[in-house]
Amino acid sequence: MRYRLRVNPITCEAHGMCAELLGEIIDLDPWGYPILGSDAVPPDLVGHAERAVVSCPTLALILDRSSHARARA
Amino acid sequence: MTLTTTTRNLPAAPRLPRLLAGVPRDRAAGLTEHLALHGRPPLGEPGDRDRPDRLVDRIERSGLTGRGGAGFPTGRKLRSVLDGRGTPVVVANGAEGEPGSAKDHLLLSRVPHLVLDGISLAACAVGADEAYLAVHRTDTAVLAVLGQALAERRQAGLDPVPIRLAGIPGRYVSSEQSAIVQYLNKGPAMPTFAPPRPHERGVHGRPTVVNNVETLCHLALIARHGDVWFRQAGTPGAPGTTLVTVSGAVGRPGVYEIEMGAPVGHVVTLAGGLVERAGAILVGGYFGTWIPADTAWFTPLTHADLRAIGGAMGAGIIIVLPESSCGLAETARVVRYLAEETAGQCGPCVRGLPELSNELVTLAYSGGRGRTLARVEQLVELVEGRGACKHPDGAANLVRSALKTFAQDVYWHDDDRPCTGLERPPLLPLPDDQARDWEFR
Numbered sequence: 001m002r003y004r005l006r007v008n009p010i011t012c013e014a015h016g017m018c019a020e021l022l023g024e025i026i027d028l029d030p031w032g033y034p035i036l037g038s039d040a041v042p043p044d045l046v047g048h049a050e051r052a053v054v055s056c057p058t059l060a061l062i063l064d065r066s067s068h069a070r071a072r073a
Numbered sequence: 074m075t076l077t078t079t080t081r082n083l084p085a086a087p088r089l090p091r092l093l094a095g096v097p098r099d100r101a102a103g104l105t106e107h108l109a110l111h112g113r114p115p116l117g118e119p120g121d122r123d124r125p126d127r128l129v130d131r132i133e134r135s136g137l138t139g140r141g142g143a144g145f146p147t148g149r150k151l152r153s154v155l156d157g158r159g160t161p162v163v164v165a166n167g168a169e170g171e172p173g174s175a176k177d178h179l180l181l182s183r184v185p186h187l188v189l190d191g192i193s194l195a196a197c198a199v200g201a202d203e204a205y206l207a208v209h210r211t212d213t214a215v216l217a218v219l220g221q222a223l224a225e226r227r228q229a230g231l232d233p234v235p236i237r238l239a240g241i242p243g244r245y246v247s248s249e250q251s252a253i254v255q256y257l258n259k260g261p262a263m264p265t266f267a268p269p270r271p272h273e274r275g276v277h278g279r280p281t282v283v284n285n286v287e288t289l290c291h292l293a294l295i296a297r298h299g300d301v302w303f304r305q306a307g308t309p310g311a312p313g314t315t316l317v318t319v320s321g322a323v324g325r326p327g328v329y330e331i332e333m334g335a336p337v338g339h340v341v342t343l344a345g346g347l348v349e350r351a352g353a354i355l356v357g358g359y360f361g362t363w364i365p366a367d368t369a370w371f372t373p374l375t376h377a378d379l380r381a382i383g384g385a386m387g388a389g390i391i392i393v394l395p396e397s398s399c400g401l402a403e404t405a406r407v408v409r410y411l412a413e414e415t416a417g418q419c420g421p422c423v424r425g426l427p428e429l430s431n432e433l434v435t436l437a438y439s440g441g442r443g444r445t446l447a448r449v450e451q452l453v454e455l456v457e458g459r460g461a462c463k464h465p466d467g468a469a470n471l472v473r474s475a476l477k478t479f480a481q482d483v484y485w486h487d488d489d490r491p492c493t494g495l496e497r498p499p500l501l502p503l504p505d506d507q508a509r510d511w512e513f514r
Binding site: 008009010011012013014029030031032033035 | 266419422
């Protein structure tokens with residue numbers, strides 16, 4: 001399994017929860033919107049990433065799962 | 074002797090113009106006039122055993138790419154909805170959002186039947202049962218021309234799939250394909266977050282192909298004359314002809330049809346040549362880039378050649394900036410317009426573009442006091458790639474190219490020195506505030 005993070009910039013309202021819960025990958029810009037350091041989530045951070053996804057008040061953080069065998073859609 | 078032999082073996086030069094053949098000066102060509110020039114569109118007879126998607130094969134072989142800006146292969150685009158789930162929908166995009174472009178408006182207002190042929194042929198080729206033609210709702214003259222053309226065609230039985238006219242809001246981002254799809258689905262004409270993309274789930278949730286109106290005109294001619302004919306113009310990698318809109322410091326600004334791969338200098342010459350010394354050329358419109366005039370002059374107009382020098386072909390917009398104009402001030406005005414034209418959806422674009430525009434205006438008009446340049450560079454990084462659509466990326470691209478092409482002016486301005494270019498009236502076209510459509514719905 002491979003995990004990738006995405007932000008829906010339309011629904012994101014800069015609450016900043018994701019950066020709080022997943023500071024290893026997510027930074028905030030001067031206006032409070034998330035900047036992803038990398039979209040690939042290392043295996044040991046998947047649990048934190050899942051917690052960040054469900055904690056986003058506007059559900060703007062998306063974690064895509066794909067198996068290695070399947071091509072990236 | 075040798076010369077004659079060589080000449081005889083060369084392929085004949087393609088006959089130009091193609092799209093602009095027989096274009097009336099000041100009115101729309103009627104149906105009779107159109108059919109006399111081009112013949113009936115080969116739509117096939119009912120019960121025809123020839124599979125309609127043969128046209129898709131032919132378009133794939135022709136190498137036609139989208140003429141709306143992105144340059145995506147048209148055949149592949151049609152194929153994607155042919156293979157999709159559900160009956161496809163065809164949308165023609167005639168909502169020309171770029172202030173520097175006039176080609177789509179020219180096609181719609183002078184040769185509406187060529188555009189409509191293209192829509193019908195594309196709709197039949199992918200087996201669509203619905204087709205739309207989107208134009209700006211403020212353009213009442215074009216809407217009237219198209220309404221009349223559609224009525225003529227109904228009588229002649231030319232459109233097997235009914236074509237509906239859709240007047241869409243005139244906002245800059247409203248002509249982006251996902252914005253048109255959302256508007257046709259009764260939403261605001263604003264870009265949407267992808268996936269799903271229109272070819273996966275578009276109008277009424279069905280696979281939707283959105284093509285620029287110029288692209289559809291080329292398709293209508295390829296259906297008649299074939300892919301080999303199409304490839305007689307242009308280069309092997311970028312076949313066919315394309316329309317360009319030339320303005321700025323040239324003798325005869327206007328829309329011209331050229332072979333793909335013609336150098337920028339050739340196009341400027343077609344448009345009457347330079348009327349004063351050129352400093353830089355804006356290629357690709359407000360999503361494009363500033364290129365120093367001497368570099369641009371010999372650059373062939375293809376997506377690949379322009380990408381290789383960090384540029385973009387966009388919808389074929391060429392604006393020549395005189396050497397005595399201030400490229401920085403021109404860029405600042407355009408970025409302020411782009412900041413006003415954000416859909417207001419994505420934070421980094423909503424917050425970033427106005428700040429970027431303010432810093433640029435300061436740098437261009439009041440001088441940077443040595444700290445504005447760094448701030449501009451930082452904001453460019455902050456907005457790029459951070460919207461649902463490419464609006465912030467376009468602005469970032471334009472500013473980055475301005476900083477590079479006008480590098481000397483930039484340091485001059487940041488150091489607080491006056492610039493004589495500011496005394497010249499603004500050159501880059503922007504829509505009149507009074508004539509602007511401010512709504513998205």
